[in-house]
Amino acid sequence: MPSIKELAKRKEKFVSGHRLCPGCGAGVIARLVMLAIDKPVVVGCATGCLEVSSTIFPYSSWDTPFIHSAFENVAATISGAESAYKVLKKQGKIDKDIVFVAFGGDGGTYDIGLQSLSGAAERGHRMLYVCYNNQAYMNTGIQRSSATPRGASTTTSPAGKVIPGKLQFSKDIMSIMIAHNIPYAAQTIPGRWNDIVNKVEKAINTDGFSFINVLSPCRLGWPHKPEMAMEITRIAVETCFWPLYECENGKYKLNYKPKEKKPITEWLKLQGRFAHLLKPGNEHIVEEIQKEVDRRWEELLKKCETS
Amino acid sequence: MPSKRVTKTGNEIFAEAMRQINPDVVAAYPITPATEIVQIFSQFVADGIVKTEYVAVESEHSAMSACIGSAATGARTMTGTSSQGLALMWEMLYIAAGLRLPIIMAVVNRALSAPINIHCDHSDTMGARDSGWIQIYSENVQEAYDNLVQAVKIAEHPEVRLPVMATTDGFILSHCLEVAEILDDETVQKFIGEPPKRPTIFDFENPITLGALDLQDYYFEHRRQVAETMKKSIRVIDEVADEYAKLTGRKYSFFESYYLDDAEYAIVLIGSTAGTAKDVVDKLRNEGKKVGLMKIRVFRPFDYLRVRKALENIKIIGVMDRADGLNSFCGPLFSEICTCLYESEKKPALMNFIYGLGGREVREEDIETVFEELFKIEKQGKTVNTKYIGVRE
Structure with missing residues (x-):
C-alpha cells in the first residue's frame, strides 16, 4: 500500500472545481478511490450528488474517462464497457490494462439500482462498485432510502407527532452482495484514508466483481457540522454502527475493533436527523437501535470467527 | 456480388x-x-x-x-x-x-x-x-x-x-x-x-x-x-x-411506391401488410380502378418532402395505422401524412384506419374494405372519422 506521501504525489483523477457541498463525504471518497488506483481507469457514475456536482457541462472534475447514463444502471453501463474492453483487447485494439469503477449512491445501489447491481455481480464483470452511502436520496431532497437508518428523519420519513422518523432498519446490503459469492466485498469510511485506499487496492486487484460500501456523511441531510464530516465517520466505527470489515472469497475479516464500544447516542447526538430521538419519550427507539447495532455487531464477530 | x-x-x-x-x-x-x-x-x-x-x-x-x-x-x-x-x-x-x-x-x-x-x-x-x-x-x-x-x-x-x-x-x-x-x-x-x-x-x-x-x-x-x-x-x-x-440490385428508399403515379386512391401503411395490399391493388387495377399503395420504410427520420410529392396528386388517401394514438383522433402515421400534406395546395382527402392490433389478422377483404371506404368518400364528398378495421364493435 502506498504511503500518504506517495499518494499525495500521484496524479489526481478527481480534481477540484466540483460543486459538492463543503463537508460532503462523496468528494473525499471519490478522490481517495481515484488516488488508490494507479492505472488507467474508466469511471461510471449513477445519477446522484457525485455525478451532478462533478460534471456540470462544460466542466468536469474527472481527469479520466467518465460515463453517466442514468440512475439505476451504473453497474449495467459499466458491464457493457467492461465487456467491450474484453473483446477489443482480444482483437489487439487495446493494449492497456484498464480498471473499471462504478460509483452509486445508496439509492442507486440499495433501491433502484439493486437489480442491475445484482446482475453485474452475478455475471462477474471485473469492476469495482463503490457505494457512497449517505443513507438517503440527498441529491433529490433527502428522501428516505432502504439504507436510511431506523429513526432518521427524512423528507419522506419525517419525524412527526405520531411517527418518529423512519420505522425500518437499514437493508443489509453487504450480506446481499456477499451472498452473490463475489470475491471481494468491504465496508469502509473516508475518515480512515489507509483503510479505504487499502480496500480499493485489494478490490481492483481482484479478478472479478468487487463491492465497497463507504459511509458518506451529508452535512445537508444528516445534518452535521461540515468540519465534523470525517470525525463523524470515525464515531460511526467506534459505536460499531459502521464496522470496518471485509469479506474475501467468503472469509470475513474485521479490520478494526474499537477498544471500547461507544454507546449509539454518541453517533446519534451529532446529527439533526436523530435529534427527536434524544427527546424524552423516545428512549425506547434509541434502545431498539442500540439493540440492533449490538445484534449486527455480534453477528459480524461470529462471521469473522467462523468463516 | x-x-x-x-x-x-x-x-x-x-x-x-x-x-x-x-x-x-x-x-x-x-x-x-x-x-x-x-x-x-x-x-x-x-x-x-x-x-x-x-x-x-x-x-x-x-x-x-x-x-x-x-x-x-x-x-x-x-x-x-x-x-x-x-x-x-x-x-x-x-x-x-x-x-x-x-x-x-x-x-x-x-x-x-x-x-x-x-x-x-x-x-x-x-x-x-x-x-x-x-x-x-x-x-x-x-x-x-x-x-x-x-x-x-x-x-x-x-x-x-x-x-x-x-x-x-x-x-x-x-x-x-x-x-x-x-x-x-x-x-x-x-x-x-x-x-x-x-x-x-x-x-x-x-x-x-x-x-x-x-x-x-x-x-x-x-x-x-x-x-x-x-x-x-x-x-x-x-x-x-x-x-x-x-x-x-435491391434499391431501397424512404418509402416504396406501388402504382402511385397515376393513382386516384391510395393506401399508406407500414410493414408486412404491404404484401397483402399489393395483391389487392393488383386485383383492383385489373378491374380498371386507379388505386395504389405507399409503403413507408423509414419512419424516423420522416421524409416529409418526398412523401408529400408522391402523395399530393392523389385524390383520396387511406392511412392505415397498426397502432392507435389513443388521442381521440388518429394513429401516429396518419398524423405524419396529414402534416406533410398540409402545405400542399392540392390537399388530398384523407381518412385514417386503425387495423391489426394485437395480431388481428388482416385479409385481402379488409384492404378491399378500406378502398371501398375511399371510393365512398368521393361519392359523399366528405371524409369521415377514423375507422377501425376488423374489430367487433
Missing part, C-alpha cells in the same frame, strides 16, 4: 445478419415476449463463430444500459428486443440517442400490454418514435435482412452517430419462413467496414466526460444538434441505400 438464397424466418434472418455483422458486443434479455433472435445468436457465440462478447443481462433496461456502456468505448454494439422489452428500455433509448451512440437494434413489432398479448402491431416502436432513434420497417424477410445490414452503416456514419432500429412484424415475419437472398460474409464485412473513429471512453490521453449534466445553458443546444442530425441522416440513408443497391 456473391450471394445465396436461403429460407429463413424473420428472427433467423436477423440473427444471420448479426452473425455476418459480427459485432463486438451484444447485450440482450429475453423479456416476455422473448424474441428468438438473440437465442440463435448466442448459439453462434457458444460455437465460437463470432468474436462477440455476449452480455446476458438481467433486464431489457440493463440490456440497453450495457449497450450504451459498450458503444461508448467505440465497440460495435447490437441488441434485439420486442414489445414490453422495448417499453422497459424507454428511458435508455433517449439516452442512447442523446449520447450519440450508434447502437443497432433488431426489433420485432408486437403489441403492448394491457391486455398482455404477444402478437404483431406497431405500438411498441411507434411509442419510441420521438426517442432519437432512426426507425426502419420491413415488409418481408428479405427487407429485414437488407435493413439490418444497412442500419450498421447508417448508425456509424460520422455525420449521423445515432442509434438505429430495424424492425419486423411479430409472427407474420418473425416466425414465418420466406426465401431471401443474402450476401456472403466477406461482402457484408466489406460493406459495413470497420467502425469509423469517434470520441470514446477508452481514450486516456484525451479523457471525455460522457453524459454530463446539461442545464438551461446547454441542454437545448445539444438537443438541437440531435434534431439537425436526424435531418442530415436523410441524405446518408439514401447514400447507404445507393451503395447497397450497387451490391445487391
Whole structure:
C-alpha cells in the first residue's frame, strides 16, 4: 500500500472545481478511490450528488474517462464497457490494462439500482462498485432510502407527532452482495484514508466483481457540522454502527475493533436527523437501535470467527 | 456480388445478419415476449463463430444500459428486443440517442400490454418514435435482412452517430419462413467496414466526460444538434441505400411506391401488410380502378418532402395505422401524412384506419374494405372519422 506521501504525489483523477457541498463525504471518497488506483481507469457514475456536482457541462472534475447514463444502471453501463474492453483487447485494439469503477449512491445501489447491481455481480464483470452511502436520496431532497437508518428523519420519513422518523432498519446490503459469492466485498469510511485506499487496492486487484460500501456523511441531510464530516465517520466505527470489515472469497475479516464500544447516542447526538430521538419519550427507539447495532455487531464477530 | 438464397424466418434472418455483422458486443434479455433472435445468436457465440462478447443481462433496461456502456468505448454494439422489452428500455433509448451512440437494434413489432398479448402491431416502436432513434420497417424477410445490414452503416456514419432500429412484424415475419437472398460474409464485412473513429471512453490521453449534466445553458443546444442530425441522416440513408443497391440490385428508399403515379386512391401503411395490399391493388387495377399503395420504410427520420410529392396528386388517401394514438383522433402515421400534406395546395382527402392490433389478422377483404371506404368518400364528398378495421364493435 502506498504511503500518504506517495499518494499525495500521484496524479489526481478527481480534481477540484466540483460543486459538492463543503463537508460532503462523496468528494473525499471519490478522490481517495481515484488516488488508490494507479492505472488507467474508466469511471461510471449513477445519477446522484457525485455525478451532478462533478460534471456540470462544460466542466468536469474527472481527469479520466467518465460515463453517466442514468440512475439505476451504473453497474449495467459499466458491464457493457467492461465487456467491450474484453473483446477489443482480444482483437489487439487495446493494449492497456484498464480498471473499471462504478460509483452509486445508496439509492442507486440499495433501491433502484439493486437489480442491475445484482446482475453485474452475478455475471462477474471485473469492476469495482463503490457505494457512497449517505443513507438517503440527498441529491433529490433527502428522501428516505432502504439504507436510511431506523429513526432518521427524512423528507419522506419525517419525524412527526405520531411517527418518529423512519420505522425500518437499514437493508443489509453487504450480506446481499456477499451472498452473490463475489470475491471481494468491504465496508469502509473516508475518515480512515489507509483503510479505504487499502480496500480499493485489494478490490481492483481482484479478478472479478468487487463491492465497497463507504459511509458518506451529508452535512445537508444528516445534518452535521461540515468540519465534523470525517470525525463523524470515525464515531460511526467506534459505536460499531459502521464496522470496518471485509469479506474475501467468503472469509470475513474485521479490520478494526474499537477498544471500547461507544454507546449509539454518541453517533446519534451529532446529527439533526436523530435529534427527536434524544427527546424524552423516545428512549425506547434509541434502545431498539442500540439493540440492533449490538445484534449486527455480534453477528459480524461470529462471521469473522467462523468463516 | 456473391450471394445465396436461403429460407429463413424473420428472427433467423436477423440473427444471420448479426452473425455476418459480427459485432463486438451484444447485450440482450429475453423479456416476455422473448424474441428468438438473440437465442440463435448466442448459439453462434457458444460455437465460437463470432468474436462477440455476449452480455446476458438481467433486464431489457440493463440490456440497453450495457449497450450504451459498450458503444461508448467505440465497440460495435447490437441488441434485439420486442414489445414490453422495448417499453422497459424507454428511458435508455433517449439516452442512447442523446449520447450519440450508434447502437443497432433488431426489433420485432408486437403489441403492448394491457391486455398482455404477444402478437404483431406497431405500438411498441411507434411509442419510441420521438426517442432519437432512426426507425426502419420491413415488409418481408428479405427487407429485414437488407435493413439490418444497412442500419450498421447508417448508425456509424460520422455525420449521423445515432442509434438505429430495424424492425419486423411479430409472427407474420418473425416466425414465418420466406426465401431471401443474402450476401456472403466477406461482402457484408466489406460493406459495413470497420467502425469509423469517434470520441470514446477508452481514450486516456484525451479523457471525455460522457453524459454530463446539461442545464438551461446547454441542454437545448445539444438537443438541437440531435434534431439537425436526424435531418442530415436523410441524405446518408439514401447514400447507404445507393451503395447497397450497387451490391445487391435491391434499391431501397424512404418509402416504396406501388402504382402511385397515376393513382386516384391510395393506401399508406407500414410493414408486412404491404404484401397483402399489393395483391389487392393488383386485383383492383385489373378491374380498371386507379388505386395504389405507399409503403413507408423509414419512419424516423420522416421524409416529409418526398412523401408529400408522391402523395399530393392523389385524390383520396387511406392511412392505415397498426397502432392507435389513443388521442381521440388518429394513429401516429396518419398524423405524419396529414402534416406533410398540409402545405400542399392540392390537399388530398384523407381518412385514417386503425387495423391489426394485437395480431388481428388482416385479409385481402379488409384492404378491399378500406378502398371501398375511399371510393365512398368521393361519392359523399366528405371524409369521415377514423375507422377501425376488423374489430367487433
